[in-house]
Amino acid sequence: MPHAIGLDIGGTSLKCVVVTHDGHVADRVSVALDISDPQWPAFVRSTFESRRRYAEIMDDYPDSIRVGVSAPGIARPDGLSIWWMQGRLAELETIDWRTYLGSEIAVPVLNDAQAALLGETWLGAAAGQRNVALLTLGTGVGGAAMVDGHLLKGAIGRAGHLGHISLDPGGSPDITNCPGSLENAIGNCTVAERTKGAFDSTLALAAAASRGDPAALEAWSRSIRALAAGIASIVNVLDPETVIIGGGIATADDALFLPLSSELDRFEWRPHGHRVKVVAAALGEYAGAIGAARNAMLCDK
Incomplete structure (x- = not known):
């Protein structure tokens, strides 16, 4: 071949x-x-x-x-x-x-x-699917979207930057000048600011939250709530079959996906009970x- x-x-x-x-x-x-x-x-x-x-x-x-x-x-x-x-x-x-x-x-x-999305819809977590959104949670929040089998690129190629949607118009601007963005709410780039210096990585924050640390739990819950609000907004705009979560933060496993599922129960629009699948990326660093x-x-x- x-x-x-x-x-x-x-x-x-x-x-x-x-x-x-x-x-x-x-x-x-x-x-x-x-x-x-x-x-x-x-x-x-x-x-x-x-x-x-x-x-x-x-x-x-x-x-x-x-x-x-x-x-x-x-x-x-x-x-x-x-x-x-x-x-x-x-x-x-x-x-x-x-x-x-x-x-x-x-x-x-x-x-x-x-x-990464093209790889995941070919051989990975959404193989064969035609309507898929991807969020990569790392230093920042990357994103991409496939709509009816086509990668969404837009007029100049910036479509799919899902980390730069605004959740708070009164929030601080991110690197694209978007106020209160999803990236600033969940990205590793702001974890020290969001935790008043208590944590220097999101994975450390998630681990402390899993151990029951009260301050970590509060900060992690805010982050997850913001992520759920962002995903619910993406679902309303793109109507994907699946939302894939990748990047370093996704390795938090149940510490991420269980509370995220609970928050999506509150926020997601589910006509006739239809629930969008939210899954971990499958191809890892080679996606x-x-x-x-x-x-x-x-x-x-």
Whole structure:
């Protein structure tokens, strides 16, 4: 079977997968990146090209190999590069990955959350579904949406940034200038502020809440209530079959999903008792790379 390569470029690592068209992940690797090095994009290329297994695959399938890229930021409308980055990884802006990797064919580029959603709807937690929303809970809150089988991209590619919906118009602005955003209510970037310095990570907050710490319970309950309000709003706008929760905070498991389910019982609109499924992401740290490979396959059609 022909193969596709998916590259997921992050602030601290390059993840790479080799996937067949029938969905078999033939190989995967994660390599640390040092973004303090001004030449780190060259390191991305040298890392990619130095991996003998991928060079061998490209030799074995010279006419059928496809490469796709996943990266933070907004992809250009033609999908050939990242054209806008919010205050980080500016080195990625405007790189034409076809030229950069020396490919004879186009190398399509997707926003990392959009790529993760594409991977999850192909091989992951919502395989085969056509209406799905994704939230990645980490330092910030990433997001993506699939509507009637199509990734929602919008006029300039910023559609699906679900972490930047407003829950409180009187709240502090987030990095997009959105007041009282979902990202500020649940993201790791604000946990110290939200807990008055008591915790420096959301996972530590969730663990303390699970142990019954009163202050942690109060702060964690506020965070979960905000997340539930955000999901209920997303459900009302997009009407998904499933909402996927990924990212580091999702590893809190029952400490996250049990109270979230209770809050959604209060907030979610359920005509005729229809309840949207809220599930954990299934593909882990390689979701973006798998989605990038899938995007390369689809762009080949």
